[in-house]
Amino acid sequence: MLTVRRFFATLGPGVLWLAAFLIVPALVMLGYSFLTRTDLAQVGTPWTLESWGRVFGYDALFQEWTGDNVRVLWRSVWVATLSTALCVLMGYPLAFYIARQDARRKNLLLLLLIIPFWTNFLIRVYAWILILRPFDLVPSLTATLLGMVYAFVPFFVLPVYSSVEKIDWRLLEAAEDLGATPARAFMTAVFPQTLPGLVAGILLTFIPALGTFVVSDILGGAKTALVGNLIQNQFGQAGDWPYGSALSFLLMGAVLLGLWAYARVAGQKGLEELV
Amino acid sequence: MIRRTHPALSAWAWLVYAFLYLPIMVLVVFSFNDSRFGATWAGFTTKWYGVLFARADVREALAHTLEIALLSTLVSTVLGTLVGLGLWRYTLRFRTALTGLLVLPIVVPDVVMGVSLLMFYSFVRQGLERLGWTFDNGFWTVLLAHVTFQISYVALTVRSRLAGYGPELEEAARDLGATGLQSFTQVVLPLALPGVLAGALLAFTLSLDDFVVTYFASGSGFSTLPVLIYTNVKRGVTPDINALSALLVLVTVVAIVAANALLRPRRDT
Secondary structure, eight states: OOOHHHHHHTHHHHHHHHIIIIIHHHHHHHHHTTSEEEETTEEESSOOSHHHHHHTTEETTTTEEOSHHHHHHHHHHHHHHHHHHHHHHHHHHHHHHHHTSOHHHHHHHHHHHHHHHHSOHHHHHHHHHHHHGGGTOSSSHHHHHHHHHHHHHHHHHHHHHHHHHTOOTHHHHHHHHTTOOHHHHIIIIIHHHHHHHHHHHHHHHHHHHHHOOHHIIIIIOGGGOOHHHHHHHHHTTSOOHHHHHHHHHHHHHHHHHHHHHHHHHHHHHHHHHHO | OOOOOOHHHHHHHHHHHHHHHHHHHHHHHHTTBOSSSTTSOOOBOOHHHHHHHTOHHHHHHHHHHHHHHHHHHHHHHHHHHHHHHHHHHSOOTTHHHHHHHHHHHHHSOHHHHHHHHHHHHHHHHHHHHHTTOOOOSSHHHHHHHHHHHHHHHHHHHHHHHHTTOOTHHHHHHHHTTOOHHHHIIIIIHHHHHHHHHHHHHHHHHHHHHOOHHHHHHHOSSOOOHHHHHHHHHHHOOOHHHHHHHHHHHHHHHHHHHHHHHHHHHHHHO
8 A cells, every 4th residue: 555655655756857857847938838928038027828829820910821831730730740650660560570580680679779779860861961961951951851761760660570570470370361461461460460550550650750850950940840959949038938838739739649549549558568 | 371472672672771871871971071161081091089079068068968867767767667557457537648748748849848847947937036945957857757758658668568567467366365566566667667668768768869958948058968969969060979979879879789689588478
């Protein structure tokens, strides 16, 4: 039984730490999103909904709807979707390839997959400048996409791989014995078994792709700014914390909504297995 | 059971691996390039490594990176291990909420975590100034931020390590006359240890690697290697950064191979 004393001896310190440096800052951020920018990076009253209006495209100063932000949000979703799709295309077959090797090779291949994954993120993105510059591709949207796929493909492969590892291949044989074509046998007997890993992999790729500002900042340039860049800019040059807060909250809300939906389908165990 | 892999599948796999290693190879090759501008090859040199080691800001950032990583790993390993043990040992009414809290730092985009900490520190600073106290963003604010995202990884690693064991292990130890502390240090902790080590290693690497949260939590006077790399890349590419990157890749490879060798036999027991 968890008594108060035991709580403070085990879960307590960690939970309190997370409350203090995760939940409280989130609440501060929520509060700031309703304040007004008074000076560069300064906030004050009056409390207002202006920043939230801007997030959804309403400009209070000119009292009109502008498409600028909505375009950035739309581009972010689109770029994240496209880079996730490319990760699926690259990574799904790779997970099968790795899972079907003997134990020694499997370990080596996983190690080879993890090394770039654990190499500093900035270095990995930066390296693409060296490669793409001679082709005059930096900055561009193509470069951003390439950088994202490169940075996130290991995130995708690992959960899919652990799903493929657990596949009951007898189902495939049964399907083949019953006369299914290879494609049909795969779709009915193998693909559904990889779904948990596939969904986890897509989430683990899509979420960082949606939130990143580093890749688009280094490889994309101003014309291909994503929501991450928009947020960063509010805390840098633009110095508009309330607006940056509202944007951050929107981004966080979108991610949490997606996870909530995932947890509804996959259950608590699925949520734990995601990480 | 091992099934034959289709040649097309093998070819695809090798293409993906080539894609993954191309940038790393390019970095290493260009760190030995005798040209200020990386795009063309102008002969072999090791001078950029010399230039790199002569830079005081690089040495300082390296020291910061290691200090933050070591200290934050220590704190988060203790806190995270305790949370992991608590999750394992007790049936909790608020388990779903707690899991949510632990998953949060892992799934929330790091830019959101970074800016919320930036505002939080500013908020706290304003409050403290009224009391006559003040602080600058720097070592401590970065340290607190790192511990915050590390705790979850340690807790979840420890918890999943213990997932296969039941509470009867502790009960058995108690029945055999162990005190609470003895059953913890002699039964539970040894079982959890591989998870604790793996969690600590993960926390350490995450700290070394983190750019976004550090960038927002650090203020202007304090940088770690990733932050330094970012500022240098933004200013324009210099070849000594290629050398730094190549060295970091080397360190990563050595660390992962070592960790793999260290952790694998224990994990199987």
